[in-house]
Amino acid sequence: MTNFKVGIIGAGPSGLAMLRAFESEQKKGNPIPEIKCYEKQDNWGGMWNYTWRTGVGKYGEPIHGSMYKYLWSNGPKECLEFADYTFMEHFKQPISSYPPREVLFDYIEGRIKQSNARDYIKFNTVARWVDYLEDKKQFRVIFDDLVENVTFEEHFDYLVVGTGHFSTPNMPYFKGIENFPGVIMHAHDFRGADQFIDKDILLIGSSYSAEDIGVQCFKHGSKSITISYRTNPIGVKWPAGIEEKPLVSHFKGNTAFFKDGSSKEFDAVVLCTGYQHKFPFLPDNLRLKTKNCLYPDNLYKGIVYNENERLIFLGMQDQYYTFNMFDTQAWFARDYMLGRIDIPKKAERNIDIEKWIEKEAATKTGYDHVDFQTDYIKELISLTDYPSFDLDKVADMFKSWLNDKEENILKYRDKVYTSVMTGVTAEEHHTPWMKELDDSLERYLDEVVADEVELSKTNYY
Ligand code: FAD
Ligand code: NAP
Ligand code: MG
Numbered sequence: 001m002t003n004f005k006v007g008i009i010g011a012g013p014s015g016l017a018m019l020r021a022f023e024s025e026q027k028k029g030n031p032i033p034e035i036k037c038y039e040k041q042d043n044w045g046g047m048w049n050y051t052w053r054t055g056v057g058k059y060g061e062p063i064h065g066s067m068y069k070y071l072w073s074n075g076p077k078e079c080l081e082f083a084d085y086t087f088m089e090h091f092k093q094p095i096s097s098y099p100p101r102e103v104l105f106d107y108i109e110g111r112i113k114q115s116n117a118r119d120y121i122k123f124n125t126v127a128r129w130v131d132y133l134e135d136k137k138q139f140r141v142i143f144d145d146l147v148e149n150v151t152f153e154e155h156f157d158y159l160v161v162g163t164g165h166f167s168t169p170n171m172p173y174f175k176g177i178e179n180f181p182g183v184i185m186h187a188h189d190f191r192g193a194d195q196f197i198d199k200d201i202l203l204i205g206s207s208y209s210a211e212d213i214g215v216q217c218f219k220h221g222s223k224s225i226t227i228s229y230r231t232n233p234i235g236v237k238w239p240a241g242i243e244e245k246p247l248v249s250h251f252k253g254n255t256a257f258f259k260d261g262s263s264k265e266f267d268a269v270v271l272c273t274g275y276q277h278k279f280p281f282l283p284d285n286l287r288l289k290t291k292n293c294l295y296p297d298n299l300y301k302g303i304v305y306n307e308n309e310r311l312i313f314l315g316m317q318d319q320y321y322t323f324n325m326f327d328t329q330a331w332f333a334r335d336y337m338l339g340r341i342d343i344p345k346k347a348e349r350n351i352d353i354e355k356w357i358e359k360e361a362a363t364k365t366g367y368d369h370v371d372f373q374t375d376y377i378k379e380l381i382s383l384t385d386y387p388s389f390d391l392d393k394v395a396d397m398f399k400s401w402l403n404d405k406e407e408n409i410l411k412y413r414d415k416v417y418t419s420v421m422t423g424v425t426a427e428e429h430h431t432p433w434m435k436e437l438d439d440s441l442e443r444y445l446d447e448v449v450a451d452e453v454e455l456s457k458t459n460y461y
Helices: 013-027 087-091 101-112 207-220 325-337 344-360 368-382 390-408 441-445
Strands: 004-008 034-038 127-134 137-144 150-156 159-160 182-187 200-204 224-230 242-246 250-253 256-258 263-265 268-271 309-313
Touching: 004 013, 004 150, 013 034, 013 101, 013 325, 034 127, 087 101, 101 441, 137 159, 150 390, 200 207, 200 263, 207 224, 207 242, 224 256, 224 368, 325 368, 344 368, 368 390
Parallel strands: 004 034, 004 159, 159 309, 182 268, 200 224, 200 268, 224 242
Antiparallel strands: 127 137, 137 150, 250 256, 256 263
């Protein structure tokens, strides 16, 4: 059956994967349903569509983007590679394993530009509210066209939510912070280390944002970086200039006091305290409610909302794998909507969900997390015709990456990995990451002659 209508909210990597999945079906000559995708920004790419803005955008909507200038991939690109569109196919030459944002944006765009997907997307359009009409078995979605300033509604038989979950900050309170005289921001609003040169910076949180913003500030010349953890320190070998401390207990003026009794004065505080899964357009009975984890509750196969099986969520898990995981989810969602995959009744789905949740609860180490997500993707890939690839090898690369970071947090991005899709080994970037202050696509693809690279002795390795 293809005489039905699918609505997709968001044109980031997840929403685009959904469009690509249907397109690949269409290319085989098979009929596909009517599809419409709505994106509140003026372009696709989601997080990878960089914005200098913070707070609200041109039309007063909350800014989605959390990425910053000088953001480079924090995992090997060989772990996120699309199985149906390789880096070699896109760049026609080997590139390094850790490209900057603009290069990854170019890659994402390269695949989707091969199709007429843009015709399906209505940009500058925000989903405001969703109702499920029981009698019609349809979703009624209310949108605002931000440019025309008009409100309209559309009905869909299936609704795919691909709005991401690293956009709405989690903003904890610390006693006395309201009187802190310097800059206070959440990682969501961080747009680059420039303003923190020569400053003493406090980062609260101990996950990827704290790690990378800390390293970025170090690279670009902050005076000192202090990372304050709640549960566990990041625990890598830090260079002189970066240190970890237990959680802040309170602030007095520009001084932060830590739970170990120590204190220090700071110029700025960046809350790297994670994000909320936030769906202001979904009513209570359709809203996914979860913290950031590898297997959110209520999602069958991590995708189909258990309370309403016509509602689909993509990319809602914490992410080791990214682009290729979204693909495997989108291929599953496509085949499910096309009626090729039968799903069991709710109670049975619950048992399956429970099984995965228990499995996640038993994980302890980074390696366990990688293995968990690898198993999850293996299962999805076995159910569709998404091109299979050597997931065990990808899992090994993730584990090496974890080790590389422990070994040298400033140099891990200089390592190279081999694609399981093409067998091509990455090229070393022309400039060591710590010395590369220009993250543009142009500079990245430039063949820099040796004497152009500043070869002065460095003391941070
Ligand atoms: P998003 O990319 O967040 O896209 C969601 C889209 O939905 C956005 O375009 C948004 O505008 C739109 N949207 C939201 N609400 C609405 C609405 N109501 N109506 C219409 N449209 C809406 N992953 C990696 O693989 N490597 C990295 O190095 C990496 N670095 C990261 C750095 C940062 C700072 C962050 C926050 C994330 C990073 N990620 C990285 C993970 C990143 O989340 C994924 O790579 C990917 O962008 C997720 O895709 P998505 O489509 O699920 O969500
Ligand atoms: P995250 O992984 O969800 O981590 C949230 C952190 O906040 C945890 O360390 C958590 O500590 C801490 N936290 C939460 N509430 C707190 C509180 N009340 N007090 C103190 N600490 C608190 O979020 P993230 O680090 O922002 O990463 C989000 C995504 O962005 C990831 O996918 C990451 O890969 C991506 N990212 C990538 C780059 C890059 O370089 N490419 C850079 C930044 C981010 P507990 O352990 O105690 O819960
Ligand atoms: Mg298969």
